Amino acid sequence: MLASFLLTSCLLLAPVASPPPDAAAVTISLAPSRVLLEERAGSHLNFDFAVQAGPDSLWLQKVEVFIYDKSGALVVRKFVDNNGFSPSVTSLSHRIFAPGQTTLVFNPFHTFAADIDVARMRYTFEFQKANRTEVTQTIEVKPERYQPQTALKIPLSGRLLIWDGHDENAHHRRLDFQHPVAQQFGIRSNFMRYAHDFVVVDENGEKNTGTGKKNTDYFGFDQPVHAPAAGRIVAAYAQQPDNDNGQDFFNPRDMVGKNPLLLYGNYLVIDHGHGEFSLLGHLRQGSLQVKVGDQVRADQLLAHVGSSGSSYFPHLHYELRTGPDLNVEGLPTYFRRFRLVRGSHSRPVAKGAVDSGDIVLQERK
Incomplete structure (x- = not known):
């Protein structure tokens, strides 16, 4: 986001x-x-x-x-x-x-x-x-x-709403690197062209209780984030404070000449091989369980959901991409073994894509 x-x-x-x-x-x-x-x-x-x-x-x-x-x-x-x-x-x-x-x-x-x-x-x-x-x-x-060679699993558990995916109205899809401000910040490609914002919701599709001003109002805050597939950690950041209760710690100027990936606040990038990389963003400050150079297995606990970087509320940003840096390309994503919810019914999906507005159930054993 x-x-x-x-x-x-x-x-x-x-x-x-x-x-x-x-x-x-x-x-x-x-x-x-x-x-x-x-x-x-x-x-x-x-x-x-x-x-x-x-x-x-x-x-x-x-x-x-x-x-x-x-x-x-x-x-x-x-x-x-x-x-x-x-x-x-x-x-x-x-x-x-x-x-x-x-x-x-x-x-x-x-x-x-x-x-x-x-x-x-x-x-x-x-x-x-x-x-x-x-x-x-x-x-x-x-x-x-295009079909990814990496067998991917949704990195969160429970009932999840794809708050913003990559359909024609999604902000991930409509990233214009020709925009003067994007140019100023060094953005030269749409790395998030196929991204997803995963939000934990209840059975009514609500994402929070109370006023929604505090991170603790959100069902997804501090939920565990798992590795979508095996690979090696090639980029990580964990020091960005979480935006909370009206306080926004995201300063876009930190991206210029410092670290453009601070757009995502606290983040991890996993190299799965085959030219396929997973980026997980807006993680909770200090929650990372791994570091650069670590080999991770599929489903391994990596971090917890936060609201760091360019984030309005706690959620997990996920994208499959061609590299670890900012100016790479996004790739279509197909997740394995989840349930797609359609009202009072749901059906198992062995392998499939999801997009904005979809509600899915992801279990971990």
Whole structure:
């Protein structure tokens, strides 16, 4: 969970493979260059577009996508444009592009039904200059279905609400590293693109008693945090005081030139191998049971839930990522052996993804 200055989104930029004739007017690249497809009752795509205007300002008029299956046949064609009294193009994150500046456009076509084979995508962007000259740019996308090699388990126990996941409205998803403040703090990629905020709740979905001002009002405060899988501790911090009772000890300026991961307050990073790392953040001050260099086993007690760093209340931030540092990429996460709650019923999930609003039950023997 981030402070308000970070509630937007973005990622690593890559050049377009073969620029079209009007590339001088605008350049569009994928963010990130490696587009991963998450499978959960269909296909979910978590990537964006970095748009850089040429010598003229541009106004985005339309974005259209063509979806092709493995055989090359067209499956779906959709668009957002400026037609109507409440045009859909206004739902995009940015529509006006100043000369020479790079700005993020969050992908408006991100979720597809299970019967849609998303093998290849072609996006077409239509712009206008101030003189109403039209500019068109097309970019191809070939998603990669990604399954982690690490067998992961949810790091908390009990009834858990994914308070904020990585759907299109989640602040993890909408991290814009092109934002001036993000640039100032050295943020260059969306490391939390697939992150989860886990919150312990009761059977009514409530996360706290009382006024919710004190950490001790929350069911999750000081709950044990377990290793999601075996690995080696490669980064850790434990000295940040927990925000509590109106006191906020998070100072973003500490991130500049000191330790950018202080965004998470007290944290642990585990190297699972295969280029897969777990980050667990907002841990309680002084609760870490391990240190850098330790080998940990799956389910081992690591720390306790706190509210340190950029945190509004006690919860556990979890993300799977490509490295231990700040400017890495997020990875899709599939957890093993939990129950997915749907009202008065629940069902076991051998392996699956979760997202914002889901309630799960995680037991430990």
